[in-house]
Amino acid sequence: MIEVFKTYLKEKGSFSDVELKQIESVTTIKKLRKRQYLLQEGDVWKYNAFITKGCVRTYTVDEKGNEHILNFAVENWWTGDRESLFSGKPSVYNIDALEDSQVALITKENFNLLCKEIPAFNNMVTLILEKSFIVSQSRIQSFISSSAEEKYLKFLETFPHLPMRVPQGMIASYLGITAETLSRIRKNALKK
Amino acid sequence: MIEVFKTYLKEKGSFSDVELKQIESVTTIKKLRKRQYLLQEGDVWKYNAFITKGCVRTYTVDEKGNEHILNFAVENWWTGDRESLFSGKPSVYNIDALEDSQVALITKENFNLLCKEIPAFNNMVTLILEKSFIVSQSRIQSFISSSAEEKYLKFLETFPHLPMRVPQGMIASYLGITAETLSRIRKNALKK
DNA sequence: AGTTTCTCTTGATAAATATCAATGGAATTT
DNA sequence: AAATTCCATTGATATTTATCAAGAGAAACT
Numbered sequence: 001m002i003e004v005f006k007t008y009l010k011e012k013g014s015f016s017d018v019e020l021k022q023i024e025s026v027t028t029i030k031k032l033r034k035r036q037y038l039l040q041e042g043d044v045w046k047y048n049a050f051i052t053k054g055c056v057r058t059y060t061v062d063e064k065g066n067e068h069i070l071n072f073a074v075e076n077w078w079t080g081d082r083e084s085l086f087s088g089k090p091s092v093y094n095i096d097a098l099e100d101s102q103v104a105l106i107t108k109e110n111f112n113l114l115c116k117e118i119p120a121f122n123n124m125v126t127l128i129l130e131k132s133f134i135v136s137q138s139r140i141q142s143f144i145s146s147s148a149e150e151k152y153l154k155f156l157e158t159f160p161h162l163p164m165r166v167p168q169g170m171i172a173s174y175l176g177i178t179a180e181t182l183s184r185i186r187k188n189a190l191k192k
Numbered sequence: 193m194i195e196v197f198k199t200y201l202k203e204k205g206s207f208s209d210v211e212l213k214q215i216e217s218v219t220t221i222k223k224l225r226k227r228q229y230l231l232q233e234g235d236v237w238k239y240n241a242f243i244t245k246g247c248v249r250t251y252t253v254d255e256k257g258n259e260h261i262l263n264f265a266v267e268n269w270w271t272g273d274r275e276s277l278f279s280g281k282p283s284v285y286n287i288d289a290l291e292d293s294q295v296a297l298i299t300k301e302n303f304n305l306l307c308k309e310i311p312a313f314n315n316m317v318t319l320i321l322e323k324s325f326i327v328s329q330s331r332i333q334s335f336i337s338s339s340a341e342e343k344y345l346k347f348l349e350t351f352p353h354l355p356m357r358v359p360q361g362m363i364a365s366y367l368g369i370t371a372e373t374l375s376r377i378r379k380n381a382l383k384k
Numbered sequence: 385a386g387t388t389t390c391t392c393t394t395g396a397t398a399a400a401t402a403t404c405a406a407t408g409g410a411a412t413t414t
Numbered sequence: 415a416a417a418t419t420c421c422a423t424t425g426a427t428a429t430t431t432a433t434c435a436a437g438a439g440a441a442a443c444t
Contacts, residue, residue, distance in 0.1 A: 359421065360422065371422075371423095372423080374422095375424080376424085378422095379423080379424090
């Protein structure tokens with residue numbers, strides 16, 4: 001199995017060698033070149049995806065052609081579309097690679113099996129979901145209560161490493177502001 | 193046990209009578225008068241709370257004294273602060289009743305026990321979490337891509353019954369806009 | 385190496401939304 | 415029933431953010 005994924009699993013739960021083997025046996029690796037889609041709008045998403053290398057984004061494109069980035073994911077994060085996975089309906093999101101990347105994929109069916117057969121896996125998964133929810137609540141909190149500048153500063157605190165890897169305009173999109181506004185915010189805020 | 197809660201459980205999972213009794217045995221009922229706190233900023237939240245009657249809101253108060261409503265919960269919804277529950281740290285949120293209400297409370301410890309001992313309960317809980325996450329993702333999506341008017345219209349679709357129970361100004365707060373702006377949006381949008 | 389494409393910045397202007405202030409009606413309290 | 419508080423609306427104005435357009439440097443491509 002990809003070393004990054006194994007290390008992650010060992011850190012997040014105490015799995016026996018047999019269990020690790022079982023997880024490995026249902027994991028497939030997919031390489032993505034920069035700009036390649038992992039999921040395209042209209043397709044049904046059927047996996048759980050763990051990034052072992054690189055960086056991807058989840059986004060929508062509106063009628064005017066503007067992209068809206070829902071989230072980023074880098075090494076050791078999970079990505080995918082839970083909504084489409086859960087409902088079986090076509091996704092409204094696109095996921096593509098911002099760098100050459102590598103992801104570990106487990107189909108929904110195999111993933112559910114792992115959850116059923118390996119309690120530690122189930123616990124790990126619930127914990128991840130719990131944390132993802134908490135993070136998204138806190139993001140909503142900042143949308144309802146913060147100015148563009150505050151959102152940006154909070155973003156820097158939460159994800160200090162992302163600005164080095166992701167174009168600034170995409171960070172603006174993630175924050176729900178325009179690239180120009182973010183540029184001006186940086187000019188003002190960072191000189192303080 | 194409170195009938196509303198029992199009905200909910202029966203609908204969400206197939207529980208045996210013994211299991212229902214077990215759930216009942218760890219459930220306590222709390223009545224809230226309008227405006228009464230269920231959780232106050234600075235306190236640690238230790239429960240899972242199911243609303244059997246009434247309506248509550250979760251909100252923060254900023255330095256200027258403005259309230260920012262993170263969410264509402266009515267009958268058959270869960271409420272609480274997952275972040276404080278998870279971390280054991282004081283909550284940054286307030287939860288209070290918008291009407292005279294009644295909630296069913298289960299402590300974290302008892303809740304975890306139910307999850308461990310009753311698989312159907314565990315499944316139900318994971319499902320709720322999964323759905324909550326999906327809902328919050330979709331709310332983030334509308335924050336990054338929609339105008340105030342679009343957010344309001346989407347809100348009406350998602351929660352058609354809330355405007356009848358919740359003052360308009362609070363809905364504005366939930367949407368991250370001011371009460372005045374919402375009033376103007378309604379004037380324009382609803383005459384179309 | 386030269387060309388193209390991306391990315392960020394900046395300026396001018398427009399649009400969206402917030403703020404402040406006042407009013408009147410509805411609901412709640414006494 | 416009167417008094418008080420709450421709530422939604424409206425107007426005038428300020429602030430924030432978006433849009434459009436141009437340019438310059440960096441990165442990617444051939």
